[in-house]
Amino acid sequence: MFDLLLDNLNKKIISHGGIELQLPQDIKEHYSKKNNSRIQSWLWDIPGFRRWRVTRMDAGNKLQVLNSVGYPEFKNDMPIFGVDLLWFGVKKQLVAILDFQPLIQNDIYFNQYFESLKNLKRSCPEFSNENNMRAYDSGQFFSPCVIFCRGDKNHADNLLPSIFSKFTDLYFDLHKESFDLDNILTLDEVRRCHCSYDVYNSERDPAHGLFKSYFGKEWSNRFLNEFLFPLRIS
Numbered sequence: 095m096f097d098l099l100l101d102n103l104n105k106k107i108i109s110h111g112g113i114e115l116q117l118p119q120d121i122k123e124h125y126s127k128k129n130n131s132r133i134q135s136w137l138w139d140i141p142g143f144r145r146w147r148v149t150r151m152d153a154g155n156k157l158q159v160l161n162s163v164g165y166p167e168f169k170n171d172m173p174i175f176g177v178d179l180l181w182f183g184v185k186k187q188l189v190a191i192l193d194f195q196p197l198i199q200n201d202i203y204f205n206q207y208f209e210s211l212k213n214l215k216r217s218c219p220e221f222s223n224e225n226n227m228r229a230y231d232s233g234q235f236f237s238p239c240v241i242f243c244r245g246d247k248n249h250a251d252n253l254l255p256s257i258f259s260k261f262t263d264l265y266f267d268l269h270k271e272s273f274d275l276d277n278i279l280t281l282d283e284v285r286r287c288h289c290s291y292d293v294y295n296s297e298r299d300p301a302h303g304l305f306k307s308y309f310g311k312e313w314s315n316r317f318l319n320e321f322l323f324p325l326r327i328s
Contacts, residue, residue: 095181096160112138129308155183171279172272188250193240197287210264211239292323
């Protein structure tokens with residue numbers, strides 16, 4: 095379901111200077127014979143970013159997942175790149191979350207960094223039902239411009255690819271523009287916000303429960319702590 099989007103994202107990361115970093119083999123790729131599923135991950139070193147990760151899970155018709163988080167360097171207070179895509183094949187239901195995840199909830203911060211995302215959101219009303227974000231507090235690490243959808247196969251096949259590509263391009267454009275902007279937060283404040291982001295998401299991320307059901311508690315806890323949100327224990 096998400097292979098073309100994964101390829102699109104990884105190619106854009108490479109085009110911006112991304113170099114793939116080595117991961118432990120069982121983090122890079124892990125299988126569950128019990129559930130006939132596979133999870134693959136990539137960790138990228140990209141100029142201007144301290145960490146960018148990508149994960150793709152394939153459980154056949156039961157579940158498809160694409161997740162990616164990009165953290166700018168601590169000296170840059172721009173938002174975090176956040177994408178969560180889930181496809182439940184039996185129900186034929188798409189859940190898509192795309193956001194420039196803000197470090198603070200502040201109008202000055204939003205005015206500086208979110209105009210392009212606001213315009214994209216306006217252009218895709220089918221992806222604007224964030225009131226259904228049940229697992230998260232939208233007032234923490236989500237912007238007023240978050241692009242969220244609970245949709246069907248039409249949303250997944252015909253609308254999502256274009257929105258996903260535009261969203262990724264806008265984020266890389268914002269990163270380039272951010273070097274000409276004055277930071278609102280200090281380096282230490284950004285570091286604390288990144289740490290708080292990892293703590294908050296490690297406690298609330300619904301994907302962790304899915305991973306445990308497919309790959310077991312021991313591996314999933316290691317994946318959460320060592321790969322998904324390592325700053326929470328640093």
